[in-house]
């Protein structure tokens with residue numbers, strides 16, 4: 001029995017092996033961080049898990065069901081939500097309308113847990129993640145929102161979808177320290193609420209503070225896995241990646 005696990009995942013692009021022999025497990029209700037230098041295969045791994053790419057080989061299990069190769073929409077409906085490293089809202093739509101769209105997903109219909117009309121549900125979700133309700137911000141087109149709000153909009157989208165396993169791909173990239181500090185409690189709240197989180201992250205200090213387990217990738221492979229405390233001391237990890245990052 002396991003909540004989520006991948007086994008021997010492999011993905012190549014032509015001659016490039018982006019993900020190689022990757023296996024790990026995520027316990028329900030835990031927060032797992034995945035770190036590693038640029039180009040080491042983190043986003044590819046997220047794309048494999050969420051059905052945006054199909055692996056060459058290996059399996060993905062969610063609540064002991066094999067979800068390998070399923071369509072992205074089907075995986076989303078099963079409860080795995082992800083945010084994108086490159087945010088891609090519907091730029092011309094007001095922020096709150098971006099959140100109304102996921103409220104029409106089959107999973108939300110089936111669960112029926114959002115009460116009230118869709119507009120007020122969307123506004124409630126946005127308020128929850130830091131859009132000031134009585135301001136004009138939720139009504140502005142996404143195209144004029146600052147980067148920090150677009151990241152929050154990404155989070156709001158997977159809240160609306162009622163995802164239970166949340167995967168954040170470099171959520172904090174491009175954000176100021178203050179913005180990171182204000183989004184971090186939202187992530188912690190997900191875990192307190194019983195959700196499970198996988199964070200791909202370069203902001204190690206912030207990640208290590210909240211992660212239960214950290215997985216380190218290098219050149220498509222997992223080179224270390226353990227508690228933040230153990231990972232920080234791992235010599236291989238220090239060499240490959242950490243030294244510089246943690247001093248900042």
Ligand SMILES: Nc1ncnc2c1ncn2[C@@H]1O[C@H](COP(=O)(O)OP(=O)(O)O)[C@@H](O)[C@H]1O
Nearest residue numbers: 013016018036037038039040041042043044045
């Ligand atoms: N769609 C693609 N086509 C070809 N190569 C890709 C594609 N996506 C990723 N890659 C390559 O796979 C490797 C891993 O990329 P990526 O998963 O984006 O790494 P990370 O997210 O860790 O920075 C890189 O060498 C990248 O250039």
Ligand SMILES: [Mg+2]
Nearest residue numbers: 042043044085
């Ligand atoms: Mg990436």
